[in-house]
Amino acid sequence: MPDPSRIARLRITLDDTEPTVWRTVEVPLSASLKLLHEVIQAAMPFQDYHLFQFQEGSARYAIPHPEWPDVNTRSAKTTKLGALVDRGTTAFAYTYDFGDNWQHTITVEELGPADPTVAYPRFLDGARRAPPEDVGGTMGFEEFLEAVTKPRHRERKRMLEWYGGPFDPDELDRETIEAGMAKLARRRAIGQAAFAKSRSQL
Known part of the structure; x- marks a missing residue:
């Protein structure tokens, strides 16, 4: 059983971006x-x-489809991060959106004790804005960036309208990221409190 008082520092790299x-x-x-x-x-x-x-x-981990079971896919809901780390895994892959095929490398940078004053998970740092949803994979993202970063590009207006506003590839939207992470941390804390309460009533 993974130790809840220990944390992993992970670096998430979106492959094939430069x-x-x-x-x-x-x-x-x-x-x-x-x-x-x-x-x-x-x-x-x-x-x-x-x-x-x-x-x-x-080994592949995902959310198994109830109507199309796949014996080669294990459940991401029941597999703990610590189970991978405990068997010596230092890097693994994550793919999001099988159409655009965003492939990421997850690297375990450090393991250590959790700080009892910190709500986890938490965001530490990063660089550059991630691609918009459904932009068309790596090639589509390159074409999108070419259009939106050149003021006289013939596709610039259309691309910005599609995206819904300006897009600065160098800008890290830290406020949005930290708000999303805080929401996950709050949900985790509520779940832990409910679990502890149920255990105390046994």
């Missing part, structure tokens, strides 16, 4: 991979519109 889009977060080892998915969604931020999976060697 300059690199990356984030650093701290997540309890007791967190499920489903929660880690939600952490990544908040950290980028994405909108959680699409399917996802984690890959560690030949």
Whole structure:
């Protein structure tokens, strides 16, 4: 059973982006991979519109579909981050949106005790804005950036209208990211309190 008083510092790197889009977060080892998915969604931020999976060697973790069971896919809801770390995993993959195919590398940078004064998960740092949803994968993102960062580009107006406003690729929307992370931390704290209460009534 993963120790709830220990945390992992993770670096999330969006593959095939140059300059690199990356984030650093701290997540309890007791967190499920489903929660880690939600952490990544908040950290980028994405909108959680699409399917996802984690890959560690030949093992795949996702939300199994009840009508199409896959014996090769393990449940991200019941697998803890600590289960991967305890068997020596230092890096694994995360894919979001199988159409746009956003592939990420998750690197375990450090393990240590949780700070009792800190609400986890928490966002530490990062660089650059993540791609918009449904932009068309790496190639579509490159074309989008080409259009929105050049004032005289013929597609600029159309792309900005599609996106819904200005897009600065160098801007890290820290306020939105931290708000999303705080929401996850509050939900986790409520769940822990409810679990502790139920245990005390046994």
